[in-house]
Amino acid sequence: MAMKHHLARGRPEPRRVGNAAMVVTMLLSLCVLTYIKARYCSTPFPKAAEELEVVEIDEDYDSTSGGFAGNLYHDYTDVLVPLFTSTNHFGGEVQFLLSGIKDWWLDKFTPLFRQLSRYDVIDVDNDQEVHCFPRIFIGATFHRAMGIDPARSPGGVTVADFKRLLRRTFRLERAGAVAPRAGAPRRDKPRLLIISRKSSRRFLNERAMAHAAALARFDVRIAEPDNHTDMPNFARLVNSADVMMGVHGAGLTNMVFLPSRAVLIQVVPFGGLEWLTRVTFKDPAKDMGVSYMEYNVSLDESSLKELYPRDHFYLQHPYDVHKKGWDAIKTVYLDKQNVMLNLTKLTNTLEEARSILP
Numbered sequence: 001m002a003m004k005h006h007l008a009r010g011r012p013e014p015r016r017v018g019n020a021a022m023v024v025t026m027l028l029s030l031c032v033l034t035y036i037k038a039r040y041c042s043t044p045f046p047k048a049a050e051e052l053e054v055v056e057i058d059e060d061y062d063s064t065s066g067g068f069a070g071n072l073y074h075d076y077t078d079v080l081v082p083l084f085t086s087t088n089h090f091g092g093e094v095q096f097l098l099s100g101i102k103d104w105w106l107d108k109f110t111p112l113f114r115q116l117s118r119y120d121v122i123d124v125d126n127d128q129e130v131h132c133f134p135r136i137f138i139g140a141t142f143h144r145a146m147g148i149d150p151a152r153s154p155g156g157v158t159v160a161d162f163k164r165l166l167r168r169t170f171r172l173e174r175a176g177a178v179a180p181r182a183g184a185p186r187r188d189k190p191r192l193l194i195i196s197r198k199s200s201r202r203f204l205n206e207r208a209m210a211h212a213a214a215l216a217r218f219d220v221r222i223a224e225p226d227n228h229t230d231m232p233n234f235a236r237l238v239n240s241a242d243v244m245m246g247v248h249g250a251g252l253t254n255m256v257f258l259p260s261r262a263v264l265i266q267v268v269p270f271g272g273l274e275w276l277t278r279v280t281f282k283d284p285a286k287d288m289g290v291s292y293m294e295y296n297v298s299l300d301e302s303s304l305k306e307l308y309p310r311d312h313f314y315l316q317h318p319y320d321v322h323k324k325g326w327d328a329i330k331t332v333y334l335d336k337q338n339v340m341l342n343l344t345k346l347t348n349t350l351e352e353a354r355s356i357l358p
Ligand SMILES: *[C@@H]1O[C@H](CO)[C@@H](O)[C@H](O)[C@H]1NC(C)=O
Pocket: 069, 070, 071, 225, 226, 227
């Protein structure tokens, strides 16, 4: 509360930050909230903390699962999409105050922050100045997983607008996927990007998959994004694809960079996971203008068949395992499963994907 005392006495000299409207904290803990109230003031003069006009505190904002998890899916669904929803309409006249910053994380998304704000991000945890803003918002508005409800978003912004912003940010050239067609410069083969994973939910026959896809006349690329992936380059690679395929996991979040009408093929591991794969990627794909397909892994294609006898509870009654909660689902079906795709089934799936490309 020493800070509050300072503010009440008007020291140090407050600095007005243009017409910037706002404060957003990423990790909305009680501690941060108290800090914000103590350290920041509204214009024209610093007010006592109690008088601070805190415009919005989003009660739904779940800071524990999101924030700077470093998981690409949570980066987008919990942080970047809500931030875009809440601030795009300020047209850059907004300043972000972040807490719990990790430099590698901020570096990765700085190009995006620069599109949303004309001002540098303030690291709340290491900031000594008093800043004044006409209005302060705390937290960002979450509508749904990877999605925006235009009826509730300021200015009616949509996920399509978000994708446009990403295209601008990372200078992505392709707005739409293009299938082979006579005329104009084009590729003669659609490009398939296989999203690889190294730890869990691996493709055990990735090279054979790539070979089968090449035989099906796809131009095949394989890539695995991680924390330290060069975002602009990876975004361009994804944007160059017509079909992106991967086992359920954070890597599929890269669909935000796909051109519209590209096809996303989510490989659903064995274990009754369709509700999970639906909310995370299937439903969001629609608003992103991405055609969605899924490839259901059968027990024959799953490494689980080597881990347990056929009549094992885990293999026979996945939904009963689900009743034990998230930890059980994660341990049994997500962390310990790899997949070996049936190449005939894969080829059929790719043919179908080709047929729905524009
Ligand atoms: C990224 O880094 C965070 C924090 O170091 C870690 O928890 C997370 O597992 C990493 N994610 C990947 C995909 O490597």
